[in-house]
Amino acid sequence: MAGWEEIRAEVLARIRSRAWPLGALIPGEAALAQEFGVARATVNRALSELARAGVLERKRKAGTRVAALPVRKATLDIPVIRAEVEARGEVYGLRLLRLEIGRPPVPVVARLGQDLGEMVHVQTLHLASGRGFVVEDRWLNRSVVPDPIPDFGAVSVNEWLVAHVSYASGDISFSADAADGWEAEALGVAAGAAVFVTERCTWAPEHPITWVRLVHAPGYRLSTLL
Amino acid sequence: MAGWEEIRAEVLARIRSRAWPLGALIPGEAALAQEFGVARATVNRALSELARAGVLERKRKAGTRVAALPVRKATLDIPVIRAEVEARGEVYGLRLLRLEIGRPPVPVVARLGQDLGEMVHVQTLHLASGRGFVVEDRWLNRSVVPDPIPDFGAVSVNEWLVAHVSYASGDISFSADAADGWEAEALGVAAGAAVFVTERCTWAPEHPITWVRLVHAPGYRLSTLL
DNA sequence: CAGGTCATTATGTATAGACATAATACGCAT
DNA sequence: ATGCGTATTATGTCTATACATAATGACCTG
Numbered sequence: 383m384a385g386w387e388e389i390r391a392e393v394l395a396r397i398r399s400r401a402w403p404l405g406a407l408i409p410g411e412a413a414l415a416q417e418f419g420v421a422r423a424t425v426n427r428a429l430s431e432l433a434r435a436g437v438l439e440r441k442r443k444a445g446t447r448v449a450a451l452p453v454r455k456a457t458l459d460i461p462v463i464r465a466e467v468e469a470r471g472e473v474y475g476l477r478l479l480r481l482e483i484g485r486p487p488v489p490v491v492a493r494l495g496q497d498l499g500e501m502v503h504v505q506t507l508h509l510a511s512g513r514g515f516v517v518e519d520r521w522l523n524r525s526v527v528p529d530p531i532p533d534f535g536a537v538s539v540n541e542w543l544v545a546h547v548s549y550a551s552g553d554i555s556f557s558a559d560a561a562d563g564w565e566a567e568a569l570g571v572a573a574g575a576a577v578f579v580t581e582r583c584t585w586a587p588e589h590p591i592t593w594v595r596l597v598h599a600p601g602y603r604l605s606t607l608l
Numbered sequence: 609m610a611g612w613e614e615i616r617a618e619v620l621a622r623i624r625s626r627a628w629p630l631g632a633l634i635p636g637e638a639a640l641a642q643e644f645g646v647a648r649a650t651v652n653r654a655l656s657e658l659a660r661a662g663v664l665e666r667k668r669k670a671g672t673r674v675a676a677l678p679v680r681k682a683t684l685d686i687p688v689i690r691a692e693v694e695a696r697g698e699v700y701g702l703r704l705l706r707l708e709i710g711r712p713p714v715p716v717v718a719r720l721g722q723d724l725g726e727m728v729h730v731q732t733l734h735l736a737s738g739r740g741f742v743v744e745d746r747w748l749n750r751s752v753v754p755d756p757i758p759d760f761g762a763v764s765v766n767e768w769l770v771a772h773v774s775y776a777s778g779d780i781s782f783s784a785d786a787a788d789g790w791e792a793e794a795l796g797v798a799a800g801a802a803v804f805v806t807e808r809c810t811w812a813p814e815h816p817i818t819w820v821r822l823v824h825a826p827g828y829r830l831s832t833l834l
Numbered sequence: 835c836a837g838g839t840c841a842t843t844a845t846g847t848a849t850a851g852a853c854a855t856a857a858t859a860c861g862c863a864t
Numbered sequence: 865a866t867g868c869g870t871a872t873t874a875t876g877t878c879t880a881t882a883c884a885t886a887a888t889g890a891c892c893t894g
Contacts, residue, residue: 411875423850423877424848426875442873444856446875451688451691452688453686454686456686457682459680465679553834555830556831557784558828602784608780608810646878649847650878650879667844672845
């Protein structure tokens with residue numbers, strides 16, 4: 383018994399076998415280190431990983447206990463759309479549907495957290511082998527877009543942002559919605575069809591950068607291993 | 609400059625400011641350790657975290673480079689439904705709609721990866737303050753269910769499984785779908801309404817345990833910070 | 835030139851020891 | 865008994881050192 387992965391496996395086995403029941407306090411790092419014949423740092427690494435995965439709960443002084451209600455944590459990969467299309471062996475295409483300057487609707491302002499006045503509004507359609515794959519509806523902070531607006535029909539806004547704008551943080555959410563008129567038309571599906579929607583909001587340290595709503599074609603699945 | 613979180617912040621700042629451009633090779637751990645005046649292990653910790661987040665790509669001998677196409681990794685919490693309802697300050701309720709033994713339909717067998725013959729089929733409705741919150745459609749391996757079948761109207765199958773069955777792995781996927789007849793009825797929405805669907809499959813080391821489809825009431829959002 | 839072998843190198847992991855930090859629990863004083 | 869300060873304790877992190885491992889590239893051989 384040596385590596386932290388082996389320690390992790392052993393600890394997990396004890397939890398699964400109920401040797402250490404749900405909610406129970408497990409031995410301290412020092413005790414486990416001695417039992418397994420490794421350094422405390424190795425045990426720490428193993429237990430920390432399990433805590434990150436939601437299997438254990440750790441608190442200083444209080445000790446380590448098996449999570450009572452195991453909130454599983456799953457990590458999702460959020461790829462660039464072009465990479466996603468190409469990974470399916472299809473040809474990526476991009477079409478710019480609309481580019482204008484105007485005031486975003488109230489819900490968008492609310493999500494951004496502040497009213498920036500006029501913003502750049504871009505609607506694009508991402509294609510997989512010619513078929514509609516994702517409809518993108520985006521509002522951009524004017525101050526991050528240079529004056530001759532880049533050709534968003536050639537490079538997607540997202541890829542342009544990744545390459546030219548530094549940013550700090552954001553949030554993302556997934557939901558199901560009925561495709562509204564222009565979205566349905568762009569994707570070539572019936573209006574009202576159930577579509578998978580990704581909404582993302584990103585901020586630079588001080589000001590918002592962009593809000594985007596991605597409407598995926600029916601049949602889209604987001605999946606991962608647990 | 610001392611802690612690994614400070615190192616991580618500094619590295620991130622250099623990436624965001626393009627001091628280290630996308631795809632570029634960054635200095636080795638030893639060099640950074642010297643520059644920051646910390647031990648190599650501390651730099652390693654910081655860079656490993658960034659690699660886990662998808663910002664860096666690391667390979668032995670090849671060195672560490674800034675991810676060219678930043679595949680963002682988002683971690684989602686998959687809570688137990690009861691905890692989710694209670695976290696909203698609502699009262700959790702559970703209703704058993706159906707419990708029978710039979711053969712699962714072909715798509716379910718396909719997802720499980722093997723035909724187990726007859727399985728236990730359970731359909732339940734999770735309520736938030738009396739209103740339909742999630743409809744659950746589940747197939748269980750008979751060998752994990754004891755002979756007097758537990759009262760799945762009192763404890764949800766998921767919570768029963770967590771407490772009584774050890775398991776090893778699984779996968780999860782999210783999609784949008786139109787609510788079909790009984791699902792819509794149970795949730796009290798129109799048939800065909802767009803609903804958010806979670807599908808989960810779990811295996812013990814050797815045999816499948818369960819497949820479940822959770823249909824969430826309209827308006828459900830899954831969200832996380834990036 | 836093709837192919838395989840081996841040295842080099844950057845990251846990955848382990849170790850012992852030390853100190854930091856947070857949270858509990860104990861004990862004292864009111 | 866109640867409240868507050870403090871000692872204790874388990875986890876969190878850092879250091880310095882060592883060895884493991886994977887991948888590269890150079891070298892050597894047929």
